[in-house]
Amino acid sequence: MEPKKTLQQAEPRRGRTEETGAMRRGDDAPAVMTVEGLNMYYGSFMALKDVSMIIRRNRITALIGPSGCGKSTFIRSLNRMHEIVPGARVEGRVTLDGEDIYAPEVDPVRVRRRVGMVFQKPNPFPTMSIYDNVIAGLKLGRKRKKSELDEIVERTLRQAALWDEVKNKLGESGTSLSGGQQQRLCIARTLALEPEVILMDEPASALDPVSTQKIEDAMLELKEQYTVVIVTHNMQQAARVSDYTGFFFIEDMGQPGQLWEFGETEKIFSNPDRKETEDYVTGRFG
Numbered sequence: 001m002e003p004k005k006t007l008q009q010a011e012p013r014r015g016r017t018e019e020t021g022a023m024r025r026g027d028d029a030p031a032v033m034t035v036e037g038l039n040m041y042y043g044s045f046m047a048l049k050d051v052s053m054i055i056r057r058n059r060i061t062a063l064i065g066p067s068g069c070g071k072s073t074f075i076r077s078l079n080r081m082h083e084i085v086p087g088a089r090v091e092g093r094v095t096l097d098g099e100d101i102y103a104p105e106v107d108p109v110r111v112r113r114r115v116g117m118v119f120q121k122p123n124p125f126p127t128m129s130i131y132d133n134v135i136a137g138l139k140l141g142r143k144r145k146k147s148e149l150d151e152i153v154e155r156t157l158r159q160a161a162l163w164d165e166v167k168n169k170l171g172e173s174g175t176s177l178s179g180g181q182q183q184r185l186c187i188a189r190t191l192a193l194e195p196e197v198i199l200m201d202e203p204a205s206a207l208d209p210v211s212t213q214k215i216e217d218a219m220l221e222l223k224e225q226y227t228v229v230i231v232t233h234n235m236q237q238a239a240r241v242s243d244y245t246g247f248f249f250i251e252d253m254g255q256p257g258q259l260w261e262f263g264e265t266e267k268i269f270s271n272p273d274r275k276e277t278e279d280y281v282t283g284r285f286g
């Protein structure tokens with residue numbers, strides 16, 4: 001497939017610019033990641049077919065769709081986590097700042113540093129304090145002064161909307177926190193590595209509404225400085241926080257998932273081009 005054409009197709013459709021103010025304004029945020037003609041496999045099973053997408057800087061991109069349509073598989077292509085699964089492989093091209101992250105000379109560990117990931121289940125290191133959890137990933141890098149580490153801990157906990165709740169107990173165990181606080185601690189830990197892009201795979205699915213709200217607050221705060229991609233089953237969450245939405249869909253059991261529609265969130269939720277998207281966002285199936 002001819003890559004340039006594929007990328008253009010991946011741009012949000014702009015056919016209805018007269019109808020929505022948001023569309024008319026357009027978006028000049030540069031692409032930080034591009035995905036072109038991506039196929040993903042587990043052994044001989046093709047889980048995703050021909051996905052192309054542009055991920056823009058300082059924007060939140062939400063990935064939605066019914067169970068099993070490949071959202072988690074896709075998000076894991078963006079930082080080369082997919083290849084950790086034995087037999088898993090990827091075809092196509094994924095770039096970060098124009099560089100092909102799957103090129104043979106690229107170190108996957110470096111990719112994962114630049115494209116950080118927060119998982120569904122909070123996973124703080126159980127034997128470490130809150131403070132040490134935040135800086136855990138920095139231990140492998142150059143030696144830093146205590147004052148510099150203090151500054152990183154405060155800054156990232158503030159960005160993760162957790163600072164006020166933990167500033168007086170940084171020495172306590174990370175697992176002493178509530179589930180929602182642990183998840184924000186994991187966000188701070190990811191931020192400490194100064195990624196460009198943060199991937200979140202259903203980060204609030206195990207949390208109560210108040211904790212979910214705090215995660216969403218944190219995401220909106222993060223977007224000032226980072227680019228966020230989130231998988232969510234929560235339609236309200238996608239509509240509330242994201243700028244762009246990708247709807248993944250699977251036509252029939254055993255078929256690969258596809259990116260069925262991609263565009264500005266406002267359009268996907270109010271006036272999607274495809275019937276299946278409309279059925280899904282209005283809760284008619286899924």
Ligand SMILES: Nc1ncnc2c1ncn2[C@@H]1O[C@H](COP(=O)(O)OP(=O)(O)OP(=O)(O)O)[C@@H](O)[C@H]1O
Binds near residue numbers: 066067070071072074
């Ligand atoms: N490790 C694996 N080995 C083999 N097949 C897998 C593996 N992980 C996922 N799959 C398959 O790939 C397809 C896509 O799964 P994936 O988890 O990406 O979907 P999803 O949209 O994230 O689903 P959910 O919303 O339920 O989390 C499914 O058919 C799934 O069974």
